[in-house]
Amino acid sequence: MTDIPQLKLKNQICHSLYSATNALIRAYRPLLEQLGLTYPQYLVMLALWDQDKVIIKDLVQRTRFDAGTLTPILKRLESKQLVSMIKADEDSRQKLVLLTDTGRKLAQRAKQTPDNISCQIKMAPEDARQLKALAEELYSLVSNSLIEDSANE
The missing domain is CATH 1.10.10.10 (Winged helix-like DNA-binding domain superfamily/Winged helix DNA-binding domain)
Structure with missing residues (x-):
């Protein structure tokens, strides 16, 4: 431990x-x-x-x-x-x-699938938008880092 x-x-x-x-x-x-x-x-x-x-x-x-x-x-x-x-x-x-x-x-x-998921999750729409934005930012940062690492090899 x-x-x-x-x-x-x-x-x-x-x-x-x-x-x-x-x-x-x-x-x-x-x-x-x-x-x-x-x-x-x-x-x-x-x-x-x-x-x-x-x-x-x-x-x-x-x-x-x-x-x-x-x-x-x-x-x-x-x-x-x-x-x-x-x-x-x-x-x-x-x-x-x-x-x-x-x-x-x-x-x-x-077409109802996104609404059905939203009803199940019950996350505030603003929180969901913020989560999506943070996930996209993380994806971009990690992707760019991987691209830079492979260029440096």
Whole structure:
């Protein structure tokens, strides 16, 4: 056993974020099951409902999934006939991801999901906005740090 505060689990930001993320994903699960989606699939669909007809590279940036993670998700969404993938006209090496009619219609069924989650969590809207802003700031700081570290190697 150690008395070093930096090594106490209760003092770790990463543990709090990890636990909160897992709890949030568990809260989403029954809502997303009704839509036939997993949480990662839901994030991809949110990105496509926001902007359809995008190349995979753009979807990687928007979802923050790496290509190795995103590709199987897209294949599964394609097998569910929610998206289709075609070669981009501008560059045949690039694949364009498009919502199908079924994928577009799913947005109507999914539109209550954010409100349903908010009702379950019962967090004040201002607190939720502040939490999102802090999480985005942390993501940016960590991402920039990783980019700098890899550039220095």
